[in-house]
Structure formats: C-alpha cells, structure tokens
Amino acid sequence: MxxxxxxxxxxxxxxxxxxxxxxxxxxxxxxxxxxxxxxxxxxxxxxxxxxxxxxxxxxxxxxxxxxxxxxxxxxxxxxxxxxxxxxxxxxxxxxxxxxxxxxxxxxxxxxxxxxxxxxxxxxxxxxxxxxxxxxxxxxxxxxxxxxxxxxxxxxxxxxxxxxxxxxxxxxxxxxxxxxxxxxQATQPQGFELDDGFILTTLHRAENTDNPERLAAIVTALNHLHANLASVVLPLHPRTRKVIAEQGLTLNVHLIDPVGYLEMIWLLQRTGLVLTDSGGVQKEAFFFGKACVTMRDQTEWIELIEVGANELVGADLRNPLILIADRAMLAA
Incomplete structure (x- = not known):
C-alpha cells in the first residue's frame, strides 16, 4: 500500500x-x-x-x-x-x-x-x-x-x-x-541567557495582519522585557517583515527561528510561554510550563479547562500584561 x-x-x-x-x-x-x-x-x-x-x-x-x-x-x-x-x-x-x-x-x-x-x-x-x-x-x-x-x-x-x-x-x-x-534537546548556538526567560512566538495572521493587534503585542512584549524578565522571541521571517513595514520596534531578545531540538531546550528552561501558536500551547503543557496565549480563541480548550493556559487576546485594555506578570510570578 x-x-x-x-x-x-x-x-x-x-x-x-x-x-x-x-x-x-x-x-x-x-x-x-x-x-x-x-x-x-x-x-x-x-x-x-x-x-x-x-x-x-x-x-x-x-x-x-x-x-x-x-x-x-x-x-x-x-x-x-x-x-x-x-x-x-x-x-x-x-x-x-x-x-x-x-x-x-x-x-x-x-x-x-x-x-x-x-x-x-x-x-x-x-x-x-x-x-x-x-x-x-x-x-x-x-x-x-x-x-x-x-x-x-x-x-x-x-x-x-x-x-x-x-x-x-x-x-x-x-x-x-x-x-x-x-x-536530544540542543542549546541554540550563541544563546547565553539564564533560565527563567519568557519564551515567545508570534506568527498568526490574526495578530500579524492586524496593525492594532500587532502594535499592542509589541508594546506588551517590550514592557515585559523591560520590567519582568527577558523576552526571547525566535522571530518568523514573515513576522519580522511585517513589523519592519509597520515601523514598530521590538526591544526584546530576538533570535532566528530555531529547530525543534533547540525549541525543546528553550521550553525546558523558560519561566513562561507567551504565544499565538497552536502547537506551542501544547508543547508548553508537555513540559509543565505555564502558557499565556495571545489569541481570542484556541482549539485546545482542554488546556484552558485545566488551568494550564490562559487566553488574553491582544488588547492592552484587557489584561495581556497583567496576566503575563501573574503567570510569570506564579511559575
């Protein structure tokens, strides 16, 4: 067959x-x-x-x-x-x-x-x-x-x-x-931060194609990086292009996209996962990490129900920053 x-x-x-x-x-x-x-x-x-x-x-x-x-x-x-x-x-x-x-x-x-x-x-x-x-x-x-x-x-x-x-x-x-x-997890080449950073992914069209949502997320990431813990962002090429086109500035620890073994290494050492990815929500759970999801809905409702994941959207009038702060402190 x-x-x-x-x-x-x-x-x-x-x-x-x-x-x-x-x-x-x-x-x-x-x-x-x-x-x-x-x-x-x-x-x-x-x-x-x-x-x-x-x-x-x-x-x-x-x-x-x-x-x-x-x-x-x-x-x-x-x-x-x-x-x-x-x-x-x-x-x-x-x-x-x-x-x-x-x-x-x-x-x-x-x-x-x-x-x-x-x-x-x-x-x-x-x-x-x-x-x-x-x-x-x-x-x-x-x-x-x-x-x-x-x-x-x-x-x-x-x-x-x-x-x-x-x-x-x-x-x-x-x-x-x-x-x-x-x-088999592998440390990303040149990565030297101590454990406890905020591991972030950002690529969903609902965020990157909406200028207001993207600007709000960039503002939140910059705030968290300056006031809570280092934000590590393996940045998708398409997202990098959109951010540049919109004239936004990311003041976080940017790295190139990483392979799966490097991503597992980062997941094992992060203090909090902040993402709009479906797969990363699950991977955070697999490695026992608190997850804050920058979306209005998720297909992985089980993670919400057991308290492993919290939806925050991307509106700064909603508690994106506050919930990330709280989750990081709890972790």
Missing part, C-alpha cells in the same frame, strides 16, 4: 517525524513524501528534516509567499500532478494549513481516500484561515485521527456519527514527538 504524505509547515514536520517512522517500520507500507514549501526558510524547514530523521521529500513544490488563495490554488495544481503520477492508495495530511486543505482537496477530487491527522479541532472562529482549513479537510476525509475527546465531541455535534467516515481517538502525536526527542 502506498501512502502519499503532504507536509509544508513546522508543526507538520514534527508530527511526520513520528508517523513517517511508524510507516517505515510497518511491513507492506511505502510512503511518498511531498513538501509544498509553505515554510521555506532553512530554519523553518530544512533543519527539521535533519534533526528529526524525516526522509527527504520525494517532491519539493516550493510554493510560498503568496496570499491564501494564491498558495492554496498553486498547491492544488501541483499536488494533483503528483497524485496522477504516483497513484497512491491513501493521502495523509496533518493539521490545518493551506497545504493540508490543498492536499485533501486534490485527493478527494481524484477519489483517493484521505486520512487527516489532528482532526476535529475547532476554535469556533471563522476569521481564522486555519479554522476554515480544518473544517473543510474533515468534511472530505475518509478517516479522521483525533487527538482528544473534545475533538471527537466536536465531530459528533457536526453530524459525523451519521456519515460514512471513520472517526478515531488516537492521542496526540505531538506529545509522542516531544517525549521522544526531549533527551
């Missing part, structure tokens, strides 16, 4: 590091790996293949740096060409990126069954492109691999119990990856 796997962004590389290994170790399964190129910077892509032992992609599509419609459309065209050539038995997609939706849609149009890893998640915010991607991908998949009971419940409310789609609760492959690679 031939499985064609489509990946394109950091969280998908991390998940694939576990699942591709399992495919390789299973008799009768072969994998064809397609990298859309959605994350193309070496620090956001190549390093993950090197560190995590992911097979080199059989196809590199190099599609990036466009609008959502542009990238998704180009991915759909190129993935369809690969599918027609390879004739896989299954297409495997991960998460909620443009690569996810393009891969699932191309396969469904060719009547190739789709397996969706990390299915059933919902933020209930249709302004987020990720929410649209995950909902549509679930609708056209044949097997939904869900990480949590809440994901199963979301699908049940949407009527999936009455659809000819297999829904399975299989646990979280990102936790498998975090536990597997924890002992």
């Amino acid at each position: 031939k499985v064609l796997t489509i990946i394109g962004a950091r969280p998908q590389f991390i998940k694939a590091s576990v699942v591709s290994k399992a495919i390789q170790e299973t008799d009768g399964l072969t994998e064809v790996l397609v990298h859309t190129g959605q994350h193309f910077d070496a620090n956001m892509s190549d390093v993950f293949f090197e560190q995590l032992g992911i097979p080199r992609p059989d196809y590199q599509l190099n599609i990036n740096s466009g609008s959502h419609g542009d990238m998704t459309g180009r991915m759909l065209i190129e993935i369809e060409k690969v599918l027609l050539k390879e004739q896989p038995d299954w297409v495997l997609v991960y998460g909620d990126t443009n690569s996810t939706l393009a891969g699932a849609l191309a396969a469904a149009k060719l009547h190739i069954p789709v397996a969706h890893v990390e299915a059933g998640l919902r933020s209930f915010n249709m302004q987020m492109p990720e929410e649209i991607n995950r909902i549509l991908t679930d609708q056209i998949s044949s097997v939904l691999f869900c990480p949590t009971d809440s994901a199963i419940a979301n699908l049940a409310r949407e009527g999936f119990n009455d659809k000819p789609i297999k829904v399975l609760q299989v646990g979280d492959v990102m936790q498998d990856s975090a536990e597997f690679f924890a002992q």
Whole structure:
C-alpha cells in the first residue's frame, strides 16, 4: 500500500517525524513524501528534516509567499500532478494549513481516500484561515485521527456519527514527538541567557495582519522585557517583515527561528510561554510550563479547562500584561 504524505509547515514536520517512522517500520507500507514549501526558510524547514530523521521529500513544490488563495490554488495544481503520477492508495495530511486543505482537496477530487491527522479541532472562529482549513479537510476525509475527546465531541455535534467516515481517538502525536526527542534537546548556538526567560512566538495572521493587534503585542512584549524578565522571541521571517513595514520596534531578545531540538531546550528552561501558536500551547503543557496565549480563541480548550493556559487576546485594555506578570510570578 502506498501512502502519499503532504507536509509544508513546522508543526507538520514534527508530527511526520513520528508517523513517517511508524510507516517505515510497518511491513507492506511505502510512503511518498511531498513538501509544498509553505515554510521555506532553512530554519523553518530544512533543519527539521535533519534533526528529526524525516526522509527527504520525494517532491519539493516550493510554493510560498503568496496570499491564501494564491498558495492554496498553486498547491492544488501541483499536488494533483503528483497524485496522477504516483497513484497512491491513501493521502495523509496533518493539521490545518493551506497545504493540508490543498492536499485533501486534490485527493478527494481524484477519489483517493484521505486520512487527516489532528482532526476535529475547532476554535469556533471563522476569521481564522486555519479554522476554515480544518473544517473543510474533515468534511472530505475518509478517516479522521483525533487527538482528544473534545475533538471527537466536536465531530459528533457536526453530524459525523451519521456519515460514512471513520472517526478515531488516537492521542496526540505531538506529545509522542516531544517525549521522544526531549533527551536530544540542543542549546541554540550563541544563546547565553539564564533560565527563567519568557519564551515567545508570534506568527498568526490574526495578530500579524492586524496593525492594532500587532502594535499592542509589541508594546506588551517590550514592557515585559523591560520590567519582568527577558523576552526571547525566535522571530518568523514573515513576522519580522511585517513589523519592519509597520515601523514598530521590538526591544526584546530576538533570535532566528530555531529547530525543534533547540525549541525543546528553550521550553525546558523558560519561566513562561507567551504565544499565538497552536502547537506551542501544547508543547508548553508537555513540559509543565505555564502558557499565556495571545489569541481570542484556541482549539485546545482542554488546556484552558485545566488551568494550564490562559487566553488574553491582544488588547492592552484587557489584561495581556497583567496576566503575563501573574503567570510569570506564579511559575
């Protein structure tokens, strides 16, 4: 049986590091790996293949740096060409990126069954492109691999119990990856800060594409860095560009994007995680770190319910700074 796997962004590389290994170790399964190129910077892509032992992609599509419609459309065209050539038995997609939706849609149009890893998640915010991607991908998949009971419940409310789609609760492959690679964590080159810093990530379109939200977050990060603890920010290339275009100044400890092993090292030593990432919210929990999330909703509601994560949005009239202060002191 031939499985064609489509990946394109950091969280998908991390998940694939576990699942591709399992495919390789299973008799009768072969994998064809397609990298859309959605994350193309070496620090956001190549390093993950090197560190995590992911097979080199059989196809590199190099599609990036466009609008959502542009990238998704180009991915759909190129993935369809690969599918027609390879004739896989299954297409495997991960998460909620443009690569996810393009891969699932191309396969469904060719009547190739789709397996969706990390299915059933919902933020209930249709302004987020990720929410649209995950909902549509679930609708056209044949097997939904869900990480949590809440994901199963979301699908049940949407009527999936009455659809000819297999829904399975299989646990979280990102936790498998975090536990597997924890002992291999690597200090980022040149990093010399003491433990207890605030580890921050900032890349979601809902924040970076909204000038008011982005300015508020930059103000909060500068305040925290000056008054509470060093803010360490591995800055996504796209976010760096937007900040420069808006004339904002970040007075924090900026570093280049890091590989997964370096990110684990930072997570193990941080005093607080401040993020707008879905994956980093979970990684903070895996390593027992308090997390403050700069979003209005999250797909990982379990973390909110157990008190491991707190949503603060990005409005300085709301307690973004105060909650980060409190969480840091509690940690």
